[in-house]
Amino acid sequence: MGSNSAANNGSTGVGRRDLIKRSAALGLISVPTMSFLSACASGGGDDSTDDSQGKTSKSNPFGVQKNSKLDVVIFKGGYGDDYAKAWETSFQKKWGVTSTHTGTQEITGKLQPRFNAGNPPDIVDDSGAQQIPIDVLHKNGQLLDLAAVLDAPSIDDPSKKVRDTLIPGTLDAGMQENKVVALNYIYTVWGLWYSGKLFKEKGWEEPKTWADFLAICKDAKSQGIGGLAHQGKYPYYINVAIMDLIAKKGGLDAMKAIDNLDPKAFVGSEAAQAGVEAIYEVVEKGYLMPGTNGLTHTESQTRWNQYKAAFITCGSWLENEQLKQTPDDFDMKFMPMPLLPDSKLPYEAIRAGSGEPFIIPAKAKNLPAAKEFMRMMLSREWSTLFAKEANSLTIVKDGVDTNVQLRPGTQSTVVASKAAGDNTFRYLYTEWYSEMGTAIENASNELMAKRIQPKEWLKRAQAAVDKQAKDPASKKNHRD
């Protein structure tokens, strides 16, 4: 009875079962590493320049060649990619350049092999969770210096340079080592958000000071509503609140100290201490929406849409992201971070800047057309196309035709931006130092869960800064 594998064993030495077992084991070992390893497989070879260079003229400053091809890769996230298709149609009409369009979320997966093989696309919207970090691309010498595009005449007004038609400061986020290598196209403001409807119902006013903010949180808690919600699984969001408080309390100097890796950026900085202690007060008094520390961005934002919290911290993509979850009468409203006592910046000051980096790879095959494409992105016509398709503002000054109607949240950011005027600020360390940013975010996660105190947070943040300062490459980044 039973199997007769003994007979098989006798002749071959290794049993069938053994063989299968071992080879399966060997195969499995390779699984965890294989997908990663295949990413390393390098291609080689140089790109040969084809005839994409045409004659230059006043209306064709880069010399776009008719009938050439343009390779466009767009991050297909919250903004979709219909706007880019509309652009490409318009581009083909004007220049006779056909484009291959790729809309994807897997920027890294699709493009890393192409960058390594020296065969990148011509223009890329390098965004989303799987973006290739700009600092990494730049360090590898893969990015074109965009000065040529920015110094070219504007399409709307050829007497002006393109860079003079943009909202001031919006190019900063794309700077690496004092060169603009990424065009952050979407104009974004960061701060707190609330429901106009809820506030009206409860008789709350937009709080201008931190004390007023805490008072509303207290009142909300007594009525069974959370005070502040944040997207706890991604500490990036609460970090925005902490860093905004620091910048508003200590002024631009406090912000630059952090970006410039000052040895007293956190430990020994009064503003940093005040900022982090203020946030911790919210935690200590139990004003956080219960459970918010562990929620993803969609979970917490949806809870907030269901009136489970008075405030949430986010950037201006929030409205577009929550379109489906927001009740019709929610009346989404944006507000600047409330002020701590003796703050250097006024209440109206907001973190404002640009997101969604567009890049032109240095080794792009059709550079003239890519540059022209970017120049046209910065025209009023294309900016309006974008606002229509993606429901967001661009960095082009007055870049949206007045007859385009905006949603309440986006409209409130327009009002807030106008009120802020020149009082805007924007951290750059997140763009320059991915590793340091992650370390500070981790500390914030611990702070929100009450596992560390503000003092320890300051120490850990400072340690991250000091570690980054030791990297010789960081000497090349500096802002005045």
Add this chain to the structure above:
Amino acid sequence: MRKGQYRFVAGFLFVPVALYLIFVIWPYVQTFGYSLTDWKGQSQTFKFVGLDNYKALFQDDIFMGAIWHNILFLVFIPVITILLALFFAFMLNAGGRGRAGGVAGVAGSKFYKVVYFFPQVLSLAIMAVLFGAVYRSDSGGMLNGVLIKLGLVDAENPVEWLNEPSLVLWALILVVVWHGVGFYLVLFSAAMQSIPRDIYEAALIDGAGRAQSFFRITLPLLWESVQTAWVYLGIAAMDMFILVSTMTSGDYGGGPDHHSEVMATVMMRNFLLYGKSGYACAMGVIMLLLTLIVSVVMLRATRRDRIEF
């Protein structure tokens, strides 16, 4: 073998072996090469730095912590999964004591066998979403919802399962075990069914109870399957990338504050986010070595005389 047979066999083997060399072995070699450089991941310019990456690796607290977590997984995941699977398989196949003289599973064992297998047909990505809802950190989570209703947890302070350093690893182990038990149950069941009934019946006549027939008969005769299960589960425990990176906080997971970090998540973060690709390749090499060592040790340690029947 007869003349010409070798050529015949080699002809069939050529393509798979070539594929294996190109897509498995060659990347390993390349990874090792890259691990000796300061490659930043997005271009083919890099410098040779010798063993610097490996030296840095052993001073990297985060990576060392990740190795430790993998070791914890390595201990707990196989032990818990195999014990549970063995117990259930035994109950389903030989645990019943209904009919006189017969050896059968508990009542309804056929039904249970199908039910236990359900988790196995779900992909890990779906499992991550599913258990994300189970562990959700507010009253909307399945666990928290039930515990709050029962009054065991304060609604103001729900348990943040995946955001608690002391709970997060256990929460992850539970997912893997839940996923794995069904498969190994079927594996062990199949092996148990090939054990001749007469042996059980003989034991029964001699007055053996359930425990005795399990430890004296079932387990020794199942040893090969247990050994296989052990190797598979050990390898899964060395990986854990999908669950950790999707369920826990942080870029590529590993949170809170690196308390659930595994080697693969640290490697991905360094490779893609920080642009330290050469360094990440060194991690990959260490991962490969450790996994190989684990497999060899497990196969050796569990080797026993084969029982043929």
